[in-house]
Amino acid sequence: MTMPDFLLTASAFVLVMVALGLIRILRGPEDVDRMMAAQLLGSGGIAALLLLGVATEAKAVIDVALTLALLAAFASVAFVQGISRPDGDDSKETRGE
Amino acid sequence: MKIALDIFTIVAVMAGAFFFLAGTVGLLRFPDPLTRLHALTKADNLGLGLVVLGLLPQTDWPLDTIKLVTIWLFALLAGATVGQLMACAARRGGSNTVDTLLPPNGNTVELSTPTYQIVGRQPFAAETNRVPSRHRDADLPLNSTALHRGPPT
Numbered sequence: 117m118t119m120p121d122f123l124l125t126a127s128a129f130v131l132v133m134v135a136l137g138l139i140r141i142l143r144g145p146e147d148v149d150r151m152m153a154a155q156l157l158g159s160g161g162i163a164a165l166l167l168l169g170v171a172t173e174a175k176a177v178i179d180v181a182l183t184l185a186l187l188a189a190f191a192s193v194a195f196v197q198g199i200s201r202p203d204g205d206d207s208k209e210t211r212g213e
Numbered sequence: 214m215k216i217a218l219d220i221f222t223i224v225a226v227m228a229g230a231f232f233f234l235a236g237t238v239g240l241l242r243f244p245d246p247l248t249r250l251h252a253l254t255k256a257d258n259l260g261l262g263l264v265v266l267g268l269l270p271q272t273d274w275p276l277d278t279i280k281l282v283t284i285w286l287f288a289l290l291a292g293a294t295v296g297q298l299m300a301c302a303a304r305r306g307g308s309n310t311v312d313t314l315l316p317p318n319g320n321t322v323e324l325s326t327p328t329y330q331i332v333g334r335q336p337f338a339a340e341t342n343r344v345p346s347r348h349r350d351a352d353l354p355l356n357s358t359a360l361h362r363g364p365p366t
Binding site for chain 1: 222223226227229237240250253257260264265268277288292294299301302303
């Protein structure tokens, strides 16, 4: 088994694991849990893309992974912003313990 | 030298894949949002970190190597920020209906109780109803339900 084969296998394994994590989106029970599964999909997707890019020596895939990292972070921050002010008013009123 | 670097790659990538496995199992099996967040951040930081570490010997110095490390550092930064924000959201109830679920005093109500039935786990009520002892804080499980349920009766 050569090194690219091993890296491709690892990439597929990580993808399958992350896809199994998406079951949490079906089961919930809270929106936060669903967003956690999406965040795991983001980081697992980054890892799978990096493994794929190094295995096939396609340099552009590494840039795709960088973009995915950016988008996953923005998605989670947007989610938290959205639930901290559900009807658009100032977040300082609903924040705090 | 090539052999040693290849072995390092294999070991580190397999360890990273193991952390993704652990993160998925934790996300599916843990009983409440904060423990699930704990499992998720392990997969985020350590799983991705080990995969990147294992890939470093296989990439061209310096440009690709630095780019991989940059991706990992960015994921660390984003994971730390998002982890705090998600924990904050989970404590407040984690959905748009949070305002109707919160009692007037603002404490978090039993947001994890329904999941106990899903995973078939004993509720923590038996533990919180114990006779108080000097080591009570250490005995309590790290669980939002137990910490917010008030003094034992």
